[in-house]
Amino acid sequence: MSMPLLVSSPRPSLHPPLELHFRHRMTGLDSFSRAIFLKRDGFSISASANHFDEESSLQRVPNRLSSSVLRFAAPAIFFLVGLGAASAPLSRACNAISPTSQTSSLVTQSVAENEVKDSSGLMNKEEEVEDEDWKKEFERWKSKTYALTVPLRIVALRGSFPPSWIKDFIQVQGKRMKLIPEFRSDLDSIFSDLALASRTGRFGAKSAMVADVVSIGDSWLANAIAEKLIEPIQGAEEQEWFQNLSSKWKVFLRRNEKGMIDESGKIWAVPYRWGCMVIAYKKNKFRKYNIAPIKDWDDLWRAELRGKVVMVDSPREVVGAVLKSMGSSYNIRDIDDDIPGGIDAVKQRLDELQKQVRLFDSSSYLKAFATADAWVAVGWSSDILPIARRQTDVAVIAPESGTSLWADLWAIPATTRFPNEEKAGGRVRGPSPMVHQWLEFCLQAARAAPYQQGVIPGAFPLTFDGAVSVSSHKVNPGQPELDSNLVDGGPPPEILKKCEFLGPLAESSLAVHQSLVAGMVKSGRGWFGGILSLFPGRKARTG
Template sequence: MDRRTFLLGTGAALGQILAGCSSQERQRLQVQVLKGSIPAQLLEQFRRQLKQSANLDFVPVEQFKAVLDLLQLWHKQPPTKDGNWQLPAVPLINPKPPQVADLVTLGDFWLQNAIAQNLIQPLAIENLPQWSKLPSRWQNLVRRNEQGFIDPQGKIWAAPYRWGSTVIAYNRQKMQSLGWTPTNWEDLWRKELQGRISLLNQPREVIGLTLKKLGYSYNTKDLQQVPQLDKQLSALHKQTKVYSSDRYMEPLILGDTWVAVGWSTDVIPVIQRYQEIAAVVPQAGTAIWADTWVSPAKSKANNSLVSQWIDFCWQQPSQKQIAVLSKAASPLPLNINAGDIQEGLRNLLLVAPEVFERSEFLLPLSPETQQQYDELWKSAIL
């Protein structure tokens, strides 16, 4: 899943802000962080509260695909042996790969593949002060077996630090002519929207919202047991003008479509820029995602610094800054003043508890179930 290229413009300054100290004797923490997901001032605050000076090296990356490529590169990289001569890297021919980071940002949807391919290692964070404050739903999300599937007895593979959801965005002016605005998934099937919808080019998302409309789970294991699913999906296809995972908001802005289904971190910057665009979290519940910290398998991380950073991100002041400045929700219970959030964004960032309870993570599917989703997508959409 290629979820968003969300930029806050802070990435270029990260290295300068966090360079800190240059002495090689000091501890070092290297992090590949999704650009825009951590406020730059938060990193400086972390450096100041450390009891021992450390070199902090935070490098912004724009997409999870780039993170996964790095994890795979590091996994294939042979270990260096002291004393052995090696052919030096030649720029543009065999450039030296980046040093293995201690932590990287990875979306929860990517965890199963990263674990199954042995690209990441478990985190020793169960005894952190903030872990016990993390609601069980989030703890369960990151407890996985060696194949990457949810397992209450599994190891802890990731630390979630923010989350968002799949929302319905709409053009206020266009919808005003209809006399209503969307509030739930079923509205996408209304005849007034025929040929006026932008959808994500993602089978799990589109089939999932159709399942939700019919009262089923996003993670339904046997699609053949869902009556009318194929007909409902075909009907939604007739309503749709555009399928895209990265440019679905453009037709909405231009007025070519009136409604778009997309990820909150893509939608929010558009709402901030264009007053005619609004969005809603469907009342029936929606798909939710989490940005998490994971440790590359070949990382020789300083466990103390890694643990301190993760715990720092979970502290109340840090979570408030992440939520308000990166425009994403917190996995920990927070008391955020609604006045600190732009009015048009409050329903997206302060999701009603009952709606959140009805929402779901897109969990890994068995190969047999995944095949059902693929076949249904081809028959109903392609």
């Protein structure tokens, strides 16, 4: 019984189409012929007591003739070649004596060679057909598409960026990127979701904590860092989007572990929209009663506007408006040192403002502004601009002495603190690798148009302080021109220089603000009720 063959390949295993091709080519060949074939293809051979292919015996019958020819032809070749080499001297002697004998030998050798060539040619043709079939099968296998997708889950403030960004980003990244957006009605709900998840250590698949990127308001940034709700953005300074930001953005975003601005701190968030506190007034009412247009904070204390003003109920914004009207700053360090008369003067000015304001309520001040009794509204540009664009008799201004700035930021939840819960939202060992692509996309100059056209209220980050030149886009045709000193959704350059973000307050300043708020509550005006728990952050701002 002939010994079967074990075949070992230089690679650990054969791909299924290649293995099928290999087994097919072995079918019908005896052990010696297989050895020739395998040696030719670069495989190593060894003997074994097991059959190479149990089915090969059933497939040998049709190929018995070619197998027999190969069995006898191959030994004949080796024999003739060896004989020819060994008897070369004798052959040369015989050639001189017997030409007939030489001719007979050549004829015999030619016949043998022709038989081998015919058999080899037949096998080569069969191999060519098989090779062609194998190539087709391999090309078909290569053309298969695999369901490999990279997810990116975003929890964002509704209306803070154009819906077209989602479609555009998917087109840029291709079908293998799976974008999962979720929108919340206000920033407070996102922050509260993060805080609850961090406090309990448990969260489900819909929690903002398991998202790759979330929207967060600038006034919540310090608390989010201090409470470890978000994590630093790794490699941010090496990214092009960071390098394109103005120096003011870079200073504002760099914080230490306590959330305080620190030049040696890390980058914790990325801006994608910003705006400012504005004052809106009804032009028809001002014309009717011959009242001069509002230009600065001081104008809110005019006698003719008593009881005609509505305003947000954020402590930082209310106290900040008082401080700005007195020539100071939102982020004042020491009221007694910076303001003549100190804290007593501020209390008196604040009390006078209460008499001017009809309603302090971040949720309802715009509804009140729609009534006939309210002529002036003080609020965030993201709230007021959409209404002003629909009403031609409303003017909107950024106060000449400067105003507070706000920003919507992208941040990465600190989900890696909870390895057992991280997979709940699909995250594996950190946020999606598509995070930097999303941040880069949001800060491309092409994204500025919706903000400049007023489709989305607010301003584009790259227009801040003229960091990068962005082409101006005119308002959509048919849309009424807005009566405002705002430029591309933000204050003009000469006013922007006097504006400031609401930075974290030092403990001494925080205590002064709290005493001012407490004094207003004790006076019987309960419009600050329920918001002390949010201090010093801003009341929930919607999109």
